[in-house]
Amino acid sequence: MTLPKPDSIAQQHSKQLLSLIYDEIDRAGGKITFAEYMHLCLYAPGLGYYSAGSQKLGRHGDFTTAPEISSLFSRTFAHHIKDVLVQLEQPSIIEFGAGSGKMAADILLELASLNLLPEKYYIIEVSADLRERQCNTISRLIPDLADKVVWLASFPANFSGVVLANEVCVAMPIHLLHFKQGGVFERYVEHNEASLQWCDDELSQAALTSHATEIQTLINDDDYITEVNLAAESWLCSIADGLQQGAIFICDYGYPKADYYHPQRSEGTLMCYFQHQGHADPLILQGLQDITSHVDFTLLAQAAIDNNLEVTGFQSQADFLLAGGIAELYDAGKRDELTMLQQATEIKQLTLPSAMGESFKVLTLSKNLEQLLSRCQLADRRYTL
């Protein structure tokens, strides 16, 4: 496969990041974990893929997410959120990794129409560039509600309300494991004179050992490369610590553990996206391409249980949206035929199994809620976790 060639400005940008990566490798004594490498590629200040000024999301970027495909996604999400908000006093919402800010705007508009606006809509975003983009989107799309939106640096100690994360865990740096010769190694990145290269060595952290032991029981291949998302695990623990009452909705592409570590998935799920072309080489186009992996939902569910959260539902994106009333939202309201046709196409993209409907899942977690979140029971698949 031939990838499009980046222009000279982009190449210069990538060279700068590559030089920083070489320095980090030298400083670390010759190699860094893939998680450290991925973190630099995506989040190095001013240079990383999410930290620098490229378009990233949408038709003119490298990939498109559900909130960018259709407002109906976020408006439907608002109905799930409503079921939590009505149970709480003065609840707020926290969205992690809000991308362009479109999901925040559409959710607030829908909640306003339901007369159920939250106290505040907080956004926690690691990328300074995206924070600025979110701010512009909010003032452009919802000027009257803009004072509801506040950016936070970290999760508050005492929070009651709803936590949202759409395609956030898939953007977290992961550790790569290589099972071979009857043992398990971690994949590191090192460099020679000319380029970056892989290097397998012992596990960098004790936390990886128990994951590796569990994975070993599921695979039977002697040359098996896969990932462990320790960052998502500790991210969820910190949310569980601060959440007093409410729910967490995590929407990502991924699988339960048994499917994730399937014997046939022997090259893992790591993927890179550059101008809507997918490929599997993260050691090129530093800072210019997205690097992502699927989510192990069993790992998240287990971390939730270990941290006193309740696992309330696990649905395909299609079932989550149908339970949220996407079809009813489509039927309601007057609009022209062209808009209706366009929205019908968007719903297909969001819900068809061949598009996003089946590969994306929603994990719903809760704490101290009195009423059951009944929409999360439709076609619930917690038994697969």
Ligand SMILES: C[S@@+](CC[C@H](N)C(=O)[O-])C[C@H]1O[C@@H](n2cnc3c(N)ncnc32)[C@H](O)[C@@H]1O
């Ligand atoms: C694939 S984009 C998804 C953006 C948006 N949620 C959407 O669906 O369009 C991933 C987003 O997560 C952010 N992100 C990644 N890790 C994060 C973390 N630990 N805390 C907050 N934001 C994070 C990235 O900067 C980026 O905005």
